[in-house]
Amino acid sequence: MKAAVYKSPGQPLELSEIPTPTPGEGEVLIKVAATGVCHSDLHVLDGEMIPPPEGFILGHEVSGWVVEFGPRCENPHGLSPGDPVVVSWIIPCGKCYWCVRGQENYCPYAAARMPGLVGINGGHAEYMTVPETAIYPIPKGLDVHNAAVISCAYGTAYRALKEAGVGPGTSLVVVGAGGVGLAAVELAVALGAYPIVAVDVREAALKKAQEVGASHVINAAERNAIGAIREALPQGTDVVYETKPNPDLKIALEVVRRGGTIVVTGLGASTIEIPAMHLVMNGIRIVGSLGYKPRTDIPELLALAAVGKIKPEKIISHRYKPENINEAYNNLRQGKHHRALIIWNP
Ligand SMILES: [Zn+2]
Ligand SMILES: [Zn+2]
Numbered sequence: 001m002k003a004a005v006y007k008s009p010g011q012p013l014e015l016s017e018i019p020t021p022t023p024g025e026g027e028v029l030i031k032v033a034a035t036g037v038c039h040s041d042l043h044v045l046d047g048e049m050i051p052p053p054e055g056f057i058l059g060h061e062v063s064g065w066v067v068e069f070g071p072r073c074e075n076p077h078g079l080s081p082g083d084p085v086v087v088s089w090i091i092p093c094g095k096c097y098w099c100v101r102g103q104e105n106y107c108p109y110a111a112a113r114m115p116g117l118v119g120i121n122g123g124h125a126e127y128m129t130v131p132e133t134a135i136y137p138i139p140k141g142l143d144v145h146n147a148a149v150i151s152c153a154y155g156t157a158y159r160a161l162k163e164a165g166v167g168p169g170t171s172l173v174v175v176g177a178g179g180v181g182l183a184a185v186e187l188a189v190a191l192g193a194y195p196i197v198a199v200d201v202r203e204a205a206l207k208k209a210q211e212v213g214a215s216h217v218i219n220a221a222e223r224n225a226i227g228a229i230r231e232a233l234p235q236g237t238d239v240v241y242e243t244k245p246n247p248d249l250k251i252a253l254e255v256v257r258r259g260g261t262i263v264v265t266g267l268g269a270s271t272i273e274i275p276a277m278h279l280v281m282n283g284i285r286i287v288g289s290l291g292y293k294p295r296t297d298i299p300e301l302l303a304l305a306a307v308g309k310i311k312p313e314k315i316i317s318h319r320y321k322p323e324n325i326n327e328a329y330n331n332l333r334q335g336k337h338h339r340a341l342i343i344w345n346p
Contacts, residue, residue: 003125004325006056009047012326021129023070028132034145035123036061037328037340038152039245048269060089060116061152062123063144073132084144085135086151088294089114105291126344136298139306146312149339150301155292156265157184163289164239164263168192175251176243177205179339182212182315184241189213190309199225208338229255246270261285315339
């Protein structure tokens with residue numbers, strides 16, 4: 001099969017022919033439809049995270065079709081060969097301290113085996129094998145390729161909004177209108193939040209944010225973002241969602257209301273400085289949120305997409321052939337995408 005193989009930090013991926021994997025016990029073979037081009041991959045490619053071994057396959061935002069189950073599978077969703085699925089990069093064990101407390105996104109067993117990130121080859125290939133507990137059926141009416149973005153961009157945004165308590169009437173500022181930021185805006189609309197303010201320095205990203213439902217957009221390169229947000233929300237905002245990689249919370253700490261919440265999902269090597277007085281006197285809640293709780297969040301998101309409450313196709317701006325995967329990451333680095341897919345099997 002064709003696969004984009006990881007070499008070493010700073011090196012481009014190498015498109016190679018490698019053996020198609022066979023599913024082991026409890027595993028399923030997936031024919032990959034599409035993989036998302038996610039900012040988290042850049043941290044791996046640029047050597048900012050512990051590098052995977054040479055030969056590893058990235059790609060953690062994946063959709064595809066079931067090919068076959070290995071031995072000793074339970075097939076809890078009753079899937080047949082050819083059925084479309086999304087692949088979660090969080091695969092909770094279901095039995096550990098965190099899983100039994102409903103915090104499966106912090107499962108240490110999941111942390112040790114994340115397809116495309118840690119321990120298990122990902123979806124930047126024509127086929128992949130994953131534990132069968134990683135897959136979720138795509139409902140009718142939802143395009144299999146577009147559904148890939150459910151398993152990282154939407155999942156991450158949805159969990160962050162839930163952790164911050166976003167619901168009807170919540171005022172929300174989304175800092176960074178990349179793939180996750182745009183998904184957050186769209187989901188916040190679906191959850192009834194208002195107003196929804198998107199902040200970015202890229203005009204195209206802000207235009208898209210407006211298209212997916214932001215009530216206000218602010219170009220921080222052209223205006224004083226803090227002043228502009230205060231104009232829209234004189235009391236401050238209930239929730240700030242900081243989606244940027246290398247978060248600093250500079251805007252967030254200035255615009256969150258007293259008693260409000262800041263939620264952070266961006267990865268990076270940055271350090272966040274918080275004035276202790278500000279934190280205490282204003283009762284600010286700062287929440288880190290990793291990924292999503294797949295067993296509830298993924299089916300909910302797939303249902304929201306199936307009924308049209310969210311439209312993944314709106315935030316997918318680019319589709320690349322596997323041959324152009326390095327170009328895709330370079331364009332991501334330059335902020336050219338909303339969200340991009342690699343199409344492994346049309
Ligand atoms: Zn991702
Ligand atoms: Zn667990």
